[in-house]
Amino acid sequence: MRISGQCNGVDIHSFAQDKQAASQAHAKRARHWQYSTAIHHPQPxxxxxxxxxxxxxxxxxxxxxxxxxxxxxxxxxxxxxxxxPNPTRFSPGKPGFVPFVPEPRVAPAVVTPVRPSPVMPEYVPGKKPDDIWGGFRQGTDGNCVTVSAIKAAMMRFGQKPRDIFKEVEKTEAGFDVVMRDGFKLQLTHDELQIAARRSAFLGNNRDMLDDAHFLFAASAKRAQLENNDRTAAHSFQQAIRTLNDGEHSREGLMRLGLREHVRNVPLSALLNGMVGTIERRGHSVAVIDGVEELWGRRGRTPYWPETITGLV
Structure with a gap:
């Protein structure tokens, strides 16, 4: 039997063609969707x-x-x-020890001292220094404890060694000294010359420098006789080294024979005019008229001291 191309009024060939076209359109839409997804949502x-x-x-x-x-x-x-404050800058083995402070970094003046004489025709007992700040000051060595002690003593008792010590007598060999605490020593002219050179002090006042050299020499001689740091007894030069490499707080004042004049005082006492010394962060300074002496200049008001000493 021959099958006709139409069935119940429907063209089979046309239906097949429409179905094929719909499938192709669906496939095209699927490819377009995949392409759009790849563009807008890339996932490399x-x-x-x-x-x-x-x-x-x-x-x-x-x-x-x-x-x-x-x-x-x-x-x-x-x-x-x-x-x-930074107390760790003090030597941990020596509480209150003030070590070498290499400031200011300047070469000390070359000093050719005239043999200092504490007995002078124009001597006025108890006369204070004309310029305690710049008359003499510390140089490049670490003897700040001795320097601050000398400055404080000069302002408390007078500039001359005869003001600070109990007795100073000139001899043919040098000088005989009796300190206020009764300690006795002799200084030769050669020792005075050595101390003047090795102190490395700077300053703009010759008389004050000479007096400071004498006081430094007496301090070094006592350090030698007391075997300071257990090495000073070897020689006068070694005694000077022990003063120049850092000292305990107040040792400078004690070595000038001022033990009976040293007092523990509050900072307010120095701020109100008492002469004294303080130690802070490894450095010792004299306090005069309520301010610190700072490398030959009038400094600032003392702050955060670790040791405070007044002279009476």
């Missing part, structure tokens, strides 16, 4: 090169954070050092 695969770049970026970020933390810590430490 993670390659080894991209992973390496990500790790390098992470390490750079960590390094930057570490540097910022280090800078912040440095600022905090600097602020803490500025705002708080």
């Amino acid at each position: 695969p993670a390659t080894p090169q991209r992973q390496t770049m990500d790790m390098e970026g992470l390490r750079s970020m960590v390094d930057a954070i570490k540097k910022m933390i280090g800078l912040f810590d440095g600022m905090i430490n600097k602020l803490r050092e500025t705002l708080s």
